[in-house]
Amino acid sequence: MSVPFFVSVLISGALFGFGLSYATMIQPEVVLSFLRFDDFGLLWVLGSASLTTMVTYQLLPRLIRKPLFDKSFREHAASLDRNTLVGAAIFGIGWGISGVCPGPALAGLGVGNWPMLFTLAGIFAGAYVQGRMMKS
DSSP states (O other): OOHHHHHHHHHHHHHHHHHHHHTTTTOHHHHHHHHTTSOOHHHHHHHHHHHHHHIIIIIHHHHSSSOTTSSSOOOOOOOOSHHHHHHHHHHHHHHHHHSOOHHHHHHHHHTTOTTHHHHHHHHHHHHHHHHHHHHO
C-alpha cells in the first residue's frame, strides 16, 4: 500500500470522527433519545450518510474510470440470509442497550468517555464469538 493511500485513510478517519462528534453521536444519551423517538436530529445524520453512500456507489463509478487506489471498481456482494438477520438483530439490541455502535464508541474515548471501554469490550467479545462460530 502506498503513502497516499494511508494519508487518505487517515484523513477519512479524522473526518468520520469529527462528523460523529459534531453530530453528538458519541453521546449515548443523544442516541438513546433518538431510538426512543424523542429527538430526530440523528435522522439527518443517517439520511446524509445514506445519501453520501448512494452517490459514491451509484454515481462515482460512472463519472471516473477507476478508483484512486485500486485498478477497478468491484462489486460488493451482499446476501440477506439467516446470519445477516441474526447479526443485525444482535447489533440493534446492543445499540439500543448501550446507545453506541463501534465507530462512536471509539470516537467517544477521544473525549474521555472512559465507560465506552465496557461497550468496546462487549463489541470485541461479540466479534470474537461470531468469528469462532463462523469457523465451525
